[in-house]
Amino acid sequence: MSKNWKYLSIALLAVLALSLAYAAIEISGGYDVAADTPHGALAFWLADTTRDNSVASRARGIIIPSGFGSDAQVKEGASEYAEMCAQCHLAPGMERTEISQGLYPRAPELAHDNDLPPAQQFWIIKHGIKMSGMPAWGVTHNDAILWSIVAFLQKLPTLSPQHYRDMTKDAAEDHDAMGHMPGMER
Ligand code: HEC
Numbered sequence: 001m002s003k004n005w006k007y008l009s010i011a012l013l014a015v016l017a018l019s020l021a022y023a024a025i026e027i028s029g030g031y032d033v034a035a036d037t038p039h040g041a042l043a044f045w046l047a048d049t050t051r052d053n054s055v056a057s058r059a060r061g062i063i064i065p066s067g068f069g070s071d072a073q074v075k076e077g078a079s080e081y082a083e084m085c086a087q088c089h090l091a092p093g094m095e096r097t098e099i100s101q102g103l104y105p106r107a108p109e110l111a112h113d114n115d116l117p118p119a120q121q122f123w124i125i126k127h128g129i130k131m132s133g134m135p136a137w138g139v140t141h142n143d144a145i146l147w148s149i150v151a152f153l154q155k156l157p158t159l160s161p162q163h164y165r166d167m168t169k170d171a172a173e174d175h176d177a178m179g180h181m182p183g184m185e186r
Contacts, residue, residue, distance in 0.1 A: 078167040079168060089109060
C-alpha cells in the first residue's frame with residue numbers, strides 16, 4: 001500500500017470513529033439540549049460558524065431597495081420593532097424581559113450589538129434562524145415591512161430612551177389596548 005493510501009485510510013477511520021461517537025451521543029440522549037446549560041466550546045463554534053456562513057452566503061444576492069432609510073420608512077419600522085422584536089431584543093430604556101433572560105442562544109440587544117450588514121439583517125428577519133428563538137417574520141409580513149424594520153435597526157443604536165419612546169408611542173398605545181408591553185419603563 002502506498003503512503004498516500006495509508007494516510008487516507010487512517011483519515012477515513014478517524015471520520016468513521018467520530019461519526020459513530022456522535023451517533024452514540026445523539027441516540028443515547030447524552031447531549032443536553034436544555035436552554036439553561038450553555039453549549040460546550042466545540043458545539044458553540046460549530047453552531048456559530050454554521051449560522052454566520054449560512055446567512056452570509058444566502059444574503060449575498062439581496063439588493064437594498066431604493067429609498068431605504070427615509071424618515072417615513074424608519075418611523076414605520078420603529079412601531080414594528082416595538083410590537084414584534086423588543087420583547088426579545090430589548091430597546092433603549094427597557095429592562096430585561098423574562099423572555100430575553102430565558103432565551104438560549106441569547107437574542108442580541110440590537111441597540112448595542114448590531115453590526116451585521118443590512119442585507120444580512122433582512123435575510124435573518126425574513127427567514128428566522130433554526131434552533132434559536134428567532135422567528136421567520138417573512139411568513140406573515142411582506143418585504144416592504146421587513147425593510148422598514150431593517151431601516152429602523154440602522155438608527156436604533158443612536159437613540160436615547162426618550163427618543164425611542166417618542167418614536168414608538170403609537171405602537172405602545174396599541175399594546176396598552178391589548179394588555180401591556182413587558183419590561184417598558186414608564
Ligand atoms: C422570541 C424572541 C425573538 C423575537 C420576538 C425576535 N427575535 Fe431576533 N433573534 C432572536 C434570537 C434568540 C436570536 C439569536 C439567534 C442566534 O444567535 O442564532 C435573534 C437574532 C436576530 C438577529 C441577528 C443579530 C446578530 O447580530 O446576530 C437580528 C437582526 C434579529 N434577530 C432581528 C429581529 C427583529 C427585527 C425582530 C422583530 C421583527 C426579531 N428579531 C424578533 C430572538 C427573537
